[in-house]
Amino acid sequence: MRPIAIGLAALLALSVLSLFVGVAELGAGDEAWALMTISRVPRLMAVLITGAGLAICGSILQVLVRNRFVDPMTVGTGQGAALGILLVTIFLPSAPVLVKMAVASATALAASVGFLLIAQRLPPTQPYLVALVGLIYGGIIGAGVTFVAYQADLLQFIDIWTQGEFSGVLQGRYELLWLAAGVAALSYLAADQFAILGMGRTASINLGLNYGQVMLFGLIAISVVSALTVVTVGMIPFVGLIVPNLVSRIHGDNLRRTLPLIGCSGAALVLGADILGRLLRYPFEIPVGTVLGILGAVLFLWLLYRPARHAR
Amino acid sequence: MISVSDLSYGYRDTPILTDITLEIPKGGVTALIGPNGAGKSTLLSLIARLMPLQSGRIMVDELKIGTCASTDLAQRLSILPQVPEIAARLTVAELVAFGRYPYHKGRPGAEDLAQVETAIEVFDLQALAHRSLDTLSGGQRQRALLAMIYAQDTDYMLLDEPLNNLDIAASRALMQLLRQMAETHGRTIVIVLHDINYAAAYADHIVTMKEGHLGPCGAPRDIVTDALLRDVFQTDAKVRRLDGKMLIDV
């Protein structure tokens, strides 16, 4: 059986489970239907889109930076989005949602470009340095966000944006995420181009690729998905790092073949973490960001110290 | 006297030293020679307790390596490693002053200061005394490190390829100084040398090593022969004698 089929089956099983886990008792008839359409189904959709989107973004970013240890949510893209939405909330509180999203995406893009410029100046022989610089860079932007939020007395929002959590997802409050789903799906069309980009600038130009254009498209895709995720459900760490690494370890780096699997695994990981978070301290919830913070950090450490399988 | 018995050392599954039993007599210059990877540096590092012993025994006079107090040994024996990495930002004078640390533990007395002064003069470092180490050339830094070992004033000095980075004048000056220290002060110098010509010219004893085993040992004129060069170094260079000196083809 193809791995993607196994993945889809597992995802389906988890999804069904997810629909039946919750504090409210599922009765019968209209009430149950309402609970499903207003809360459970939107939540499931949000989780799936977020997981798949972040995992796909992670692998695109890793190709663009040519480093396996980066993740949009930790190298500044996510923090940039938070900064943008914070500034819009302060200066243009009455702007329509789409404008707010556009600003958040733009600041996320600016932050990503900043990181890419720094990363390109670092020696490719030091992969850990790139990752470390990314983490600190993200941390600095994060400190800037906290500073502004303190001054504007908007601290409670910061918690929403930095602590990834799905308990607030209801019908009518998450639909923007479909836009992220669209962008993630669109990026699949460019999978080959991204794979070539991963071979480096010279190889790309040699194969007739418009290097700058593909790079920019990748960055925009990452920024839009990150911004939508941060604003709707908050930051979710490590998904974009762990999933592409694990998939690449087993199935290699041909993105056209692996991107669907990466998306599928990302969705499954976040969904599993979400279900776990709902069950561990029933009837309370543990935010999915916390669950993944632990799982992700442990897996990251394992990736750092695993016996080298490939040269890199 | 340094006596090494049944010394073996390995890294993972690779043996580096195998069953070394060796006595280095007190007083005089002993040169350790052999091809790259013969285990010379490892032997020196083990004697100087830079690496833990795996099996075998090393005694420096009555001090047993591994059990004797490190600070006692520091007043008896000093080592200049092959690639000394000094990270701290120090001036030459500050570095040399550390050579006296085993004696004063941070509170130098008049005698310590005098020793440091002498060491700086002996290695001709007066003009550089207040320069920072990272502004020096390779040869100047090597001299500063040697001065620190000199200031440490120990009976035994282990030097791992000290001629690296030194030009011919500095190399000869150093070898002459070592000879003089051995002759007039009864110091024991153990020195890893790359160039057999230097070993033949300045050493009292030569110890050869190959692939972790001990080769022929003895006075230069007895053991430095065409056969030695062929067996230990795998080269067909010839030993020529001129005015009572030995010269090896280069």
Next chain:
Amino acid sequence: MHAKRLAFLSLALGVAITGYMVLGARGSWSFILPFRGAKLAALLLVAMSISTATLLFQTIARNRILTPSIMGFDALYVMIVTLAVFFLGSRNFLAIPELVTYLTALAVMVLAALLLFGTLLLQTREDIMRMMLTGVILGALFRSLTSFATRMIDPNEYAVIQVASYARFNQIDTDLLGVSALLCLGALLAAWRIRHRLDVLALGREAAINLGLNPRRAAIEVLILVAVLVAVSTAFVGPIAFLGLLVVSLAHLVTPSGSHAILLPSAALISALTLVGGQTLLDRVLGLSTPLAVVIDFLGGILFLALLLTRMRR
């Protein structure tokens, strides 16, 4: 030159302390002076603890970029305190004398720091980048575990710990001032007494052995001191990621020297000046509501990035 600069730093600190004590005071002096005095004492202790811990740690790690906070020391301490609440339950936690909990957490902290960071530091030094990355990820892991444990505890109990996990210079918990001061001064004194040995350790492993030191044992002793100092300062004000890096880097700039007899007081003075002066400026002069820790983290983060980019690029 160094003596003059140290004197100047002391003078500046004196001005900052005066400012902290008198500026913006309303009400009777007999209340304000002891009230602010206790907080000032705590601030000074924290400042000295962090600068000394960082300096010691950098000496044994032989790296000017690593600090205990970057390697996750303070996150570890917060996690230990949180887990104590988690396992003992908050009712027990609060019923056990505060001092006992405090000392137990401290002991666990020392052990955990030795186990985790001892092995990390003593492993071969070939890949310092991986070591740093490991520290940063460990810090993230500790923070997630802390947050996880707090969520597992009742929301009610959650409040007990939340107070203990943010850097706050304004509401310093002065109850434990006496014990902490004792511990902290003990550790600082110990650090001062080994200052010459630290100079030798900074030369590098082989040079230190040649001069008769045991770097392994020294590293363990220093790690114990660092663990105690970090625990005390974290217990007082919570984690401040980049303060140590900031002040020790400044100390290397202001008093460039290889001698810990100069660097230790210099870093301590700069650290105290940063905390007391910064707090006075932010709170009493500018009237900003942002905590000093956020500002320090922002500036320190930029410094860290700059150091990484300039020093580590080869």
